[in-house]
Amino acid sequence: AQSVTQLDSQVPVFEEAPVELRCNYSSSVSVYLFWYVQYPNQGLQLLLKYLSGSTLVKGINGFEAEFNKSQTSFHLRKPSVHISDTAEYFCAVTKRYTGFQKLVFGTGTRLLVSP
Amino acid sequence: ETGVTQTPRHLVMGMTNKKSLKCEQHLGHNAMYWYKQSAKKPLELMFVYSLEERVENNSVPSRFSPECPNSSHLFLHLHTLQPEDSALYLCASSQDRSGDNEKLFFGSGTQLSVL
Numbered sequence: 001a002q003s004v005t006q007l008d009s010q011v012p013v014f015e016e017a018p019v020e021l022r023c024n025y026s027s028s029v030s031v032y033l034f035w036y037v038q039y040p041n042q043g044l045q046l047l048l049k050y051l052s053g054s055t056l057v058k059g060i061n062g063f064e065a066e067f068n069k070s071q072t073s074f075h076l077r078k079p080s081v082h083i084s085d086t087a088e089y090f091c092a093v094t095k096r097y098t099g100f101q102k103l104v105f106g107t108g109t110r111l112l113v114s115p
Numbered sequence: 116e117t118g119v120t121q122t123p124r125h126l127v128m129g130m131t132n133k134k135s136l137k138c139e140q141h142l143g144h145n146a147m148y149w150y151k152q153s154a155k156k157p158l159e160l161m162f163v164y165s166l167e168e169r170v171e172n173n174s175v176p177s178r179f180s181p182e183c184p185n186s187s188h189l190f191l192h193l194h195t196l197q198p199e200d201s202a203l204y205l206c207a208s209s210q211d212r213s214g215d216n217e218k219l220f221f222g223s224g225t226q227l228s229v230l
Binding site (some may be wrong): 004009034036041042043044045046049090102103104105106107108 | 155
């Protein structure tokens with residue numbers, strides 16, 4: 001079975017500062033990895049995903065993540081955050097070649113951007 | 116507008132009530148999902164329907180009863196709930212293609228409070 005650990009429940013940061021949200025996963029098989037974002041009073045939206053190929057994945061809103069197989073990590077980064085990036089961020093994993101998405105989510109990291 | 120609409124947005128019910136949550140997707144997808152989101156816990160997959168057939172039931176208590184009359188609509192019927200069932204219930208849809216994990220599209224959720 002797959003599992004996801006998001007060590008930081010909350011990350012406060014000032015506007016225009018860089019940020020990294022950490023995600024580690026465990027799995028005995030090859031996986032796909034995802035980051036979703038949840039803005040207040042909304043459902044989740046896909047930020048980016050890693051399926052195969054380049055380990056550096058670029059997503060929407062200037063976010064990127066790097067897949068590190070040896071460290072079983074998929075950390076999310078943004079070089080300069082905006083107030084509007086304040087949201088909950090979820091890392092998720094699913095094993096490859098499943099017929100439908102059986103995503104396993106982490107507990108989420110709340111990013112708080114202040115002026 | 117994500118293409119997945121959930122009603123109602125908020126629901127307060129007593130433990131003896133019967134109510135239903137509704138989800139509708141306008142994306143032409145063939146798989147639909149119910150997730151439960153509780154504070155400080157990972158999103159929990161409850162049910163998955165693929166081509167209107169239930170393909171996943173994650174040990175959910177029988178007081179939750181899903182119904183998928185067609186590929187565009189998904190219901191979650193609730194009866195004799197407990198206070199610990201209070202949570203945000205999220206519906207999602209995807210295009211189920213074997214071996215190709217496309218993204219989930221989420222609705223904004225129904226915030227359920229059980230008194």
